[in-house]
Amino acid sequence: MAPNRDRQPRPTRRRLLAAGGTVATGALLGATAPAAAQSSDFDGWFDDVDNYDGVVDRTGESEVTVEVGVDNGGQPYGFGPPAVRIDPGATVVWEWTGRGGSHNVVAEDGSFESELVGEAGHTFSHTFESEGTFKYVCIPHEALGMKGAIVVGGGGGGGVSEPDYDGWFDDVDNYEETVDERGNSEVTVEVGVDNGGQPYGFGPPAVRIDPGTTVVWEWTGRGGSHNVVAEDGSFESELVGEAGHTFSHTFEEEGVYKYVCIPHEALGMKGAIVVGNISGGGGDGGDGGQETPAEGETGGGSLIPVPSDFVGWFALVIGGSLGVAVTTVLGAESYAAYRDHAASEQAYVGEQATEAVEQEPVEEIDGDYDPLGTAALVAGYFVLIVLLWVFMYFVEFIGGPTITG
DSSP states (O other), X not given: OOOOOOOOOOOOHHHHHHTTSOOOSSOOOOOOOOOOOOXXXXXXXXXXXXXXXXXXXXXXOSEEXXXXXXXXXXXXXXXXXXXXXXXXXXEEEEEEOSOSSXXXXXXXXXXXXXXXXXXXXXXXXXXXXXXXXXXXXXXXXXXXXXXXXXXXXXXXXXXXXXXXXXXXXXXXXXXXXXXXXXTOSEEEXXXXXXXXXXXXXXXXXXXXXXXXXXXXXXEOXXXXXXXXXXXXXXXXXXXXXXXXXXXXXEEXXXXXXXXXXXXXXXXXOEEEEEESSOXXXXXXXXXXXXXXXXXXXXXXXXXXXXXXXXXXXXHHHHHHHHHHHHHHHHHHHHHHHHHHHHHHHHHHHHHHHHTOSSOXXXXXXXXXXXXXXXXXXXXXXXXXXXXXXXXXXXXXXXXXXXXXX
């Protein structure tokens, strides 16, 4: 992209923020002078960036795309992904989503700067020749955490490629790629983050770590009760809905460890931990590693649904009691009706036998009685009550709305 050096002087960041992000009248195009290398330490740069989940490894690619105007704490003021690792000589293309008004991309050291644009599909590119960490912001929305960084070179994995998950993430909307967290001794994955507009996701869903690293899953409190269960059975948490609850597991052996939240697996609540430099087909993880239950955790969750709180047990007891009571009443009434009908029929037959000499017109009993129809009606009521009972229990189990709140 050709640089435009006839730029108007831009106002200070404080004045732009005080003016509410007023659009600048002059076009601000980026200079293509060689970028100066910076420290690889972010030094708190992403402390107020909610959508930051680590550095995404894009080494080995000649061109990398970063979206401008993605979700960041529920508002479209973020870069996606906010932190990317690339090789020297690679080109980063920022592409506008059209959300959140006008944005720009401005390097902290002034080495590149885009114009202020709100049009969807607009792009700005910059080629990074020197190694280092290059921080940048959207000036109007910097105070809202719209910040990013490009890490050039220094990759610890030798440019490993994305593992082949064999369709594991096909129905996981919040999966983009594996986040590289190698070099960290402890990594946090949130439980109950946005996934296709619903709080049934892990964040990030796929993470690459070094052998010996501990992964800590932390519950957000959204979406009801969740658990973390390995596909190969190597780790399993209890079923919990409390915000701030944690469960951890240390991975000692290389491999790909897939896991799910069992109640919400059908909604795409799945994740994977990639241990080591697994590329392409990779391999399934073994059963190595040590599971560390969180404080107060009594053991692994069960595949059999069990209420995890008072509300769940209350719904189960009340629903079950009502179902048993209604079924008992219907059964008693059905039996009484059948018994009365049998008695009437027997009396009628006896009367006809004693008065056989006098042939009188047969008087039909008022109202036809259909035993099969009555039995079918009773069975239908019973099935309805059972379904209502199951609905109350399992809706509460998956965290959906119930009459009990």
